[in-house]
Amino acid sequence: MSHGSTVLEAARSLSLPIPTDCGGHGTCGKCRVAFQPAPSPTRRDLQHLSEDEIGQGVRLACEHVVEADTRVVISYPAARAKILVWGSSRAAMQAMDRGLTGQTGIAIDLGTTTIVAYLLDLGTGVQIEQQAILNPEVAYGEDVMSRIAYVMNVREGRETLRGCVLRGIDELVMGLLSAANVKSEKVTRVSLVGNTAMHHLFLGLDVQTLGLAPYKPAMRNSLTKASREIGLKSMPNAQVYVAPNIEGFIGSDTVGLIISQGLQSIEGTVMGIDIGTNAEIVLSIHGRLTCCSAAAGPAFEGARIKHGMRGEEGAIEHLHINNPAEPPELSVIGQGTPRGVCGSAIVDLTAELMRVGLVDRTGRLQESKRVVHDSEYGLCYIITEPGESGIDQRIVFTQEDVRQVQLAKAAISAGADVLVEECGLTSSDIDALLLAGAFGNYIRPESALAIGLLPAVGLDRIVPVGNAAGEGAKRLLLSSKERAVAEKLHADIKYVNLASHPAFAERFLEATAIGPAVDR
Numbered sequence: 305m306s307h308g309s310t311v312l313e314a315a316r317s318l319s320l321p322i323p324t325d326c327g328g329h330g331t332c333g334k335c336r337v338a339f340q341p342a343p344s345p346t347r348r349d350l351q352h353l354s355e356d357e358i359g360q361g362v363r364l365a366c367e368h369v370v371e372a373d374t375r376v377v378i379s380y381p382a383a384r385a386k387i388l389v390w391g392s393s394r395a396a397m398q399a400m401d402r403g404l405t406g407q408t409g410i411a412i413d414l415g416t417t418t419i420v421a422y423l424l425d426l427g428t429g430v431q432i433e434q435q436a437i438l439n440p441e442v443a444y445g446e447d448v449m450s451r452i453a454y455v456m457n458v459r460e461g462r463e464t465l466r467g468c469v470l471r472g473i474d475e476l477v478m479g480l481l482s483a484a485n486v487k488s489e490k491v492t493r494v495s496l497v498g499n500t501a502m503h504h505l506f507l508g509l510d511v512q513t514l515g516l517a518p519y520k521p522a523m524r525n526s527l528t529k530a531s532r533e534i535g536l537k538s539m540p541n542a543q544v545y546v547a548p549n550i551e552g553f554i555g556s557d558t559v560g561l562i563i564s565q566g567l568q569s570i571e572g573t574v575m576g577i578d579i580g581t582n583a584e585i586v587l588s589i590h591g592r593l594t595c596c597s598a599a600a601g602p603a604f605e606g607a608r609i610k611h612g613m614r615g616e617e618g619a620i621e622h623l624h625i626n627n628p629a630e631p632p633e634l635s636v637i638g639q640g641t642p643r644g645v646c647g648s649a650i651v652d653l654t655a656e657l658m659r660v661g662l663v664d665r666t667g668r669l670q671e672s673k674r675v676v677h678d679s680e681y682g683l684c685y686i687i688t689e690p691g692e693s694g695i696d697q698r699i700v701f702t703q704e705d706v707r708q709v710q711l712a713k714a715a716i717s718a719g720a721d722v723l724v725e726e727c728g729l730t731s732s733d734i735d736a737l738l739l740a741g742a743f744g745n746y747i748r749p750e751s752a753l754a755i756g757l758l759p760a761v762g763l764d765r766i767v768p769v770g771n772a773a774g775e776g777a778k779r780l781l782l783s784s785k786e787r788a789v790a791e792k793l794h795a796d797i798k799y800v801n802l803a804s805h806p807a808f809a810e811r812f813l814e815a816t817a818i819g820p821a822v823d824r
Contacts (some may be wrong), residue, residue, distance in 0.1 A: 311337060311376055312365040316443040320378060323614075325607040327445035327454055328366040332608070335365040338377040343368055354680060385616040386637050387418045387436040388742040391771035395566020398785035400429055407492045408432070410477060410539070411777035413557065414469070414498030414506060415439060416448055416580060417605065417614065418742070420774050421476050423484050426493060429782050433484040438614075440472040441465050441505070446614075447581040447602040448501040452515040455505075466508045470535045477538040491539040494531060495781035497547045497773050499555035499582070507534070507546065517803075519552035524794055526556075526787070545787065547780055548794040553597035558584045559790050560776020561740050565769060568593060568793060572735040575720065575759070578773070579604060579743045583716045586797075587723050593793070594727055596800040598719030603705075603712040604647040604743055610681060611644040611699045618643035620687070620699075621746065625656040629673040631692050632656070641694050645687065645701070648746040653701055654709050655751035657685060658818050665817045667706045713757040714815035719802055720759045721811045721824060726800055731759040731823045740772040753820060760823040 312335055315322045325332035333352025342361035345353070349363050365376075405427035413420045420436040444465060445451045455461040481488055496506070500521050504511045509522045531542040547556035561576055562568055567588040576586045583598040606612030606619070613619050617638035623645075624633040632653075636642045645653065657663040662670050662685060669675050674686045684700040724731060737758065739745065749766040752758045758766070769775075779786040802808045815821070 309370055310366055311368050311370060311374070314370055315365060315378065321438060321443060322365050322378060323446070324366065324443070325446050325450070325602065327450035330364060330366050333364065336362050337365045338362050339368070340375040340377065385418065385438050385614055386619075386621075386742075386746075387420065387438075388745050388771050389420050389434050389436050389774070390745075391564065391773075391775040392769050393564045393566075393772075393775045393779075394769070395564070395570070397779050398783045398789065400782045401426070401784050404492070406490075408486055408490045409493035409495070409781045410480065410491055410542075411774065411781040412473065412494065412496040413560070413771060413774035413777055414473075414496055414502045415557070415773075416499060416502060417442060417446070419469075419472060419476055420771060421473075421480050422774060422778055423480050423486065424778060424781060426782065431778070432486070433480055435476060435480045435483065437472060437476050439502075440468045444468070446605060446607045448499065449515065449581070451505070452501060452511050455511050456515060462505070462508065462511070465505050466535075469502070469506055474536060474538040477536075481538075488539055489541050491542045493781055494536075494539060494542045494544040495547065495777045496544065497556040497560040497777045497780070499557050499580075500549050500551075500553060501555075503546065503549060503555055514552055521549050521552050524549045526791060545780060547777070547787075547790050550595065550794045550797055551597070551799045553582045553599075554584055554595055554799065556790075557773035557776075558586060558595065559793055560773035560780070562586060562593065562776070562793060563779055563786060563789060564772045564775035565738055567591070568789060573729065573733050574736045574738065575723075575734050576738040576740060576769075576772070577716070577720070577744065577758070578740040579716060580741060581605065583719065585716075585719050585723055587727055589727055589729070593797040594723060594800060595797055596719050596723050596802050598715040598802060600712040600715045601708070603708040604650060606644065606646050606650070608708050609645065609650060609705045610684075610702050611687075612650065612705075613644035613646055615646040615648070615742065615746065619646040620644070620649040621646055622748065623649045623652045623656060623687070625660050628660045628662055631689070632687065634688075642688060642699060644699060647743050648748070650705075650709060651747050651751045651755065651757065653685075653687070654706065654818065655754040657701075658755065663706060663818060665819050667710045667816070667818055669703050669706060709755075710816045710818065713755055714812050717756050717759070717815040717821050718808055718811035721815070721821070722802060722805055722808050723800060724759065725807065725824065731761055731821065734759060734761050734765065737761050737766045738772070739766060739768045740770070742771075744768060745770050755818050756815060756821045758821065760821045
């Protein structure tokens with residue numbers, strides 16, 4: 305890294321993960337590192353950091369340029385993310401391809417935050433090994449829109465992010481093969497699913513159309529290419545099948561969800577939701593499919609929340625308030641000292657605050673012993689004080705954090721409402737609600753129902769299905785018939801554009817209230 309680069313840019317070049325919700329623009333205040341010795345604080349340092357942090361040499365990595373040899377300490381460099389690899393399928397698989405005895409294949413779920421890979425025996429369909437890593441692109445922004453903005457604002461941004469993800473996949477694959485003691489030459493097939501932005505960055509396609517209305521993908525069709533043509537070096541003999549996209553923010557990961565759960569042929573009325581920065585919602589009525597994408601934003605991934613973080617060691621993942629005047633009960637990933645809150649705890653916290661009367665339906669926090677005006681954070685609920693839970697800093701949930709949750713959950717709730725109404729149904733007609741992805745798997749459904757994040761269905765109808773996209777990728781790896789189903793899906797499924805739907809704005813406004821959704 306040349307002199308004149310920021311510390312954040314230097315860390316990116318070394319694949320060191322420094323949190324940056326804003327993509328390095330100095331607005332989130334999360335790229336905190338310790339300098340030895342410390343440079344003078346900038347205006348943004350003073351804006352985002354406490355006096356104690358300033359005194360301890362903490363600065364924002366995006367604010368300081370490397371002009372000479374500099375010692376920087378990155379906190380928690382070895383923190384391990386809690387990555388979901390488990391998934392379940394609810395439908396029988398189409399017949400496997402024949403003639404592949406002795407060959408192996410790799411199914412990849414390329415997510416915004418994580419990449420999961422599965423090694424399978426192509427002759428038997430048996431899974432041999434599985435591994436996962438954080439997507440290296442998180443260094444350039446936690447969410448899809450931050451990365452699209454990076455590509456649009458940096459001349460070589462697209463090539464940088466593509467190289468980043470290709471290297472990440474190669475490293476993941478080499479680790480997978482090493483763990484299973486399988487030679488790379490034995491890998492003859494690869495299947496890949498992902499959201500549309502990750503798909504485009506992987507293939508080096510233009511993502512600018514996804515960042516501007518009407519948000520159309522540059523490519524919908526599937527693609528099969530030799531791994532070396534794509535730029536993957538870890539599997540020299542493999543043919544890579546990249547599954548088709550459906551719409552601008554309905555990618556091949558949704559195709560994987562549909563296929564693994566058999567939504568294209570299932571009896572009854574079943575809704576599937578994969579909650580992320582964009583929540584993909586699919587409604588199947590006896591196999592007739594309708595879908596939409598709700599722009600929830602990154603709040604449920606810990607971004608834009610003052611003390612929000614990914615689901616990794618030190619993240620509070622669940623929370624319960626016994627006494628509104630006392631510290632809440634916390635469940636922390638890794639059982640260590642809490643550093644912040646991840647998405648599942650954010651949902652719990654909102655539900656608990658409402659249950660004990662510390663937040664009203666409008667989202668206004670109610671002053672109490674633990675809801676106070678903090679000189680740094682404003683009106684906030686105190687999750688932990690110095691000395692509680694063995695930490696030396698205050699962790700809070702601010703009034704602005706509540707607003708971010710309201711906006712995120714309103715987008716998803718309104719999207720589900722519109723989809724149900726578009727099909728002439730009510731929420732009570734939903735026989736099963738499938739929650740896919742890490743967030744859907746780790747949240748407490750009762751908390752999600754309590755704040756109105758999910759449609760008004762019975763708790764017994766909610767079914768976590770884990771990494772359903774990854775399960776779909778496995779099917780696409782093993783069977784040409786499953787690929788034929790995928791090819792037909794992206795042509796037959798009905799897409800509802802929420803941005804132009806006449807009922808969405810009204811439903812969204814109603815859904816900002818905190819409380820159970822209304823059964824329409």
